[in-house]
Amino acid sequence: MNKTNEIYKIACSKLHGIGPVRAAQIISKIGSAEELFINSVKTLWQETGISKSILKSMKREEALELAENQCNYNLKHDISSHFFLDKDYPRRLKQCGDPPIILYSKGKMDLNQNKIVSIVGTRNLTNYGSKILHELIESLKNEQIQIISGLAYGVDILAHRLCVENGLETIGVLGHGLDRIYPFKHRSTALEMMENGGLVTEFMINTNPDRENFPMRNRIVAGMADATIVIESKIKGGSIITAELANDYSRDVFAYPGDIDRPFSEGCNDLIRKQKAHLITKGADFLTFMNWKDSNKKQVQQKQLFHDLNQDEGKIVELLENESELHADVLCMKSGITPSQMNVHLFNLEMANVIQQLPGKRFKLVY
Numbered sequence: 530m531n532k533t534n535e536i537y538k539i540a541c542s543k544l545h546g547i548g549p550v551r552a553a554q555i556i557s558k559i560g561s562a563e564e565l566f567i568n569s570v571k572t573l574w575q576e577t578g579i580s581k582s583i584l585k586s587m588k589r590e591e592a593l594e595l596a597e598n599q600c601n602y603n604l605k606h607d608i609s610s611h612f613f614l615d616k617d618y619p620r621r622l623k624q625c626g627d628p629p630i631i632l633y634s635k636g637k638m639d640l641n642q643n644k645i646v647s648i649v650g651t652r653n654l655t656n657y658g659s660k661i662l663h664e665l666i667e668s669l670k671n672e673q674i675q676i677i678s679g680l681a682y683g684v685d686i687l688a689h690r691l692c693v694e695n696g697l698e699t700i701g702v703l704g705h706g707l708d709r710i711y712p713f714k715h716r717s718t719a720l721e722m723m724e725n726g727g728l729v730t731e732f733m734i735n736t737n738p739d740r741e742n743f744p745m746r747n748r749i750v751a752g753m754a755d756a757t758i759v760i761e762s763k764i765k766g767g768s769i770i771t772a773e774l775a776n777d778y779s780r781d782v783f784a785y786p787g788d789i790d791r792p793f794s795e796g797c798n799d800l801i802r803k804q805k806a807h808l809i810t811k812g813a814d815f816l817t818f819m820n821w822k823d824s825n826k827k828q829v830q831q832k833q834l835f836h837d838l839n840q841d842e843g844k845i846v847e848l849l850e851n852e853s854e855l856h857a858d859v860l861c862m863k864s865g866i867t868p869s870q871m872n873v874h875l876f877n878l879e880m881a882n883v884i885q886q887l888p889g890k891r892f893k894l895v896y
Contacts (some may be wrong), residue, residue, distance in 0.1 A: 530698075531839070533563075534562070534563065534634065535594065535600050535603070535610055536595075536596045537562040537565070537566055537596070537617075538579075538596075538599050538610065538612040539563050539564045539595075539599050539600060539610055539651075539733075540562075540566060540589070540592040540593045540595070540596035540597035540799075541556075541565065541602050541612075542592075542598065542629065542731075543588075543591070543592035543595050543628040543633040543733075544587040544588065544592050544737065545586050545587050545588050545673060546583055546586055546587060547574055547583075547587060547609050548630070549613050549628055549629070551579070552565075552613075552630055552698055552805075553613070553614065554573055554577070554613065554657055555577050555579065558576055558577050559573065559576050559577065562612070563687075563762045565589075565663070565695055566589050566593060568790055568880040570584045574685035581584075581623070583833055588681050591637060591721050595733065598614070598734070599633075599734055599859060602708065602734050603633070605633070605831060606707070606708075607632070607635065608633050608707055609633070609634050609635070609882075610631055610632070610633055611630070611631065611632040611633075611634065611640065612630070612631055613628055613630050613631065614739060615623065615695045616640065617640060617641070617662060617787045618632065618640070619632070619752075619753050620641050620852060620853060621641075621645070621747065621752060621753055621754065621755070622752040623776070623882070624752075624806055624853075625752040625763050625778050627748060627749070628752065629749070630651060631730035631731065631775075632729055632731055632749075632832075633706075633707055633728070633729070633730050633731070633732075633733075634727060634728065634729045635707050635727050635728050635768045636700075636722060636723040636724075636726055637723065637724060637726070637727060638675075638700055638726050638727050638728015638729075639698075640699060640700075640729070640753070642673075642674075642675040642698070644672065644673065644674045644755060644819075644821060644841045645674070645675045645677060645753060645754045645755050646669070646674055646677070646686040646754055646755065646756050646757070646758060646815075647674070647676075647677045647678065647750045647751060647753070647756070647757040647758070647769070647771065647775070647864065647892060648662070648665070648676055648677055648685075648757075648758050648766040649676050649678060649685070649747075649757060649758070649759055649760070649762075649771045649772070650662075650680065650683060650684030650685075650748065650758065650759055650760035650761045650762055650768050651683050651684060651762050651763065651766065651768065651793045652681055652683035652684075652685075653793070654682075654683040654687060654760075654761060655761060655793055655795060656757050657761070657787065657791070657794075658684060658760050658761035658785075658793065659687060661687060661760055661761075661785050662684065662687055662691065662760055663691065664811060664812055664878070665758070665760075665811075665812045665815070666688070666691040666692060666695055666697065666811020666812075667695070667758040667812065668811065668813055668816065669697065669812055669815075669816070670695040670696065670697055672816065672821055672822075674697065674821070675697070675698045675699070675700065675702075675726070675727075676688060676689075676692045676697055676698070676699045676700070677699070677700045677702060677750055677754055678699070678700075678702070678703075678741075678750065678760075679701065679702055679704075679746060679747070679750055679767070680701035680703060680710075680711075680712075680715055680718075680719060680728070681712070681767075682712065684760045684761065684768070685701075686715050686718060689701060689715075689719075689722060690718055691719055691886050692722075692725075692726070693718065693722060693725070694720045694784065696725065697725075698726045699724050699725070699726040700722075700725075700726045700727060700728070700729055700753075701719060701726075701728050701729070701860055702728075702729050702731040702737075702746050702753070703728055703729070703732065703746065704730075704738050704739075704743045704746040705730065705732050705736050705737060705738040705739075705742060706730060706733050706735060706736040707728060707734065707735040708716060708730045708734040708735065709726045709738075709832075711738040713840070714826055726838030729753075729832055730746075731741055731745070731746075731751070734764040739852040743767055744767070746772050747767055747771040747774060748774050751771045751772075751774035751775040751778060751780065752774070752775075752778055752780075754773075754775070754780065754783070754855060755780065755781070755819070756781040756783060756815075756819060756836075757771060757772055757775040757781075757782050757783070757785070758782075758785075758802065758815065759771075759781045759782070759783070759785070759796070759797050759800060759806060759808075760771050760785055760797075761785070761787065761791075761793040761794060761796075761797065762793060762795075762797055762845075763792055763795055763796050764796050765796070766797045768796065769796050769800070771870050772784070772805065772806060772868075773805070775799065776805055779887075779888070779889070780798065781807065781818070781819070782804055782805060782806040782807065783807045783808075783809045783815055783818070784797035784798075784800045784801050784807070784809070785797055785808075785809060785810065785812070786801055786808055793852075810841065819858060820885065820895055832859060833862075838878075838883075841864070841870065842874050842877065842883075843865045843868050843872050844877055845860055845864060845866075845867040845871075845874055845875070845878065845886075846865065846878070847862060847882065848863055848864060849884065849892065849894045850889035850894065853893060854887055854891045854892060855891065855892060855893075856889070856892075856893075857871060857872075857875060857890045857892065858890070860875075860892070877891060879892075882895055
């Protein structure tokens, strides 16, 4: 990314009173992030219709100064930035109602992997939870699944360590800037993760790991993944917040049940009881539910089948290959296929086990 363009994009995230929705509206009307900073308030008002009081209160010079500091740090420390309108921005996160305008990453990772799972749980991991987590990672290691967690004590750090040991790509989402590691004790694991995964945050450098940052971090953990798995949790806590957010984002949530007398099973049992999470007892349960079991073999078979699709079916598959899931209406709009024809094609593709229907007339590829 051009340094000047990067500065303007980063600065968008520090404008007062401008969130991702409004920023997208403005940029769609004026053409680029740069125009938001070089045009006068009067011009912006005329082109966007946003009130002058809001435009005047954005503090553009202050935002640009902060952005230039971050950009210089990025260049020096091999950090990438991902603007929410760019192709490399996590597409799943973009589907959420509250995505950050910018993300920063360090390491070797693909933020748009085919299969991404968040694993969360208590900081006070028990032997029971540790046994569950070891079996889960063992079950996932051959399925080319990316694992996301929060680099915290307990479930998070063990999930990251097991991924490193088993060759699974893993990403830690931070509640602070990339100029530090918190907890510092996890620094060595974080450095190992850089070779097959790495770290992601929405926070600029010089941001401390303050308490209020972690619920914001949790929405990224939930939003970047296809599914969230809760290992152990009290009735309240960060992992329950993450599970609730995943539900809000229409993502699948899974939880391992536990003894009713175990305080760190109470949260998982409650999610299952309230039907906010699917009950699983082993990794194979999860893979079966997600239709990811033996996915490498299925993908080869699926690719062979694609050669037999007609032209319209091919268009539908191509669109779904670029997105984790799409609504039937969006498929019609992007493909130019009429709704009546689309219904026929979707039915045929579903019967051929090429696509799967999700709640709300949304569809995804089977592999």
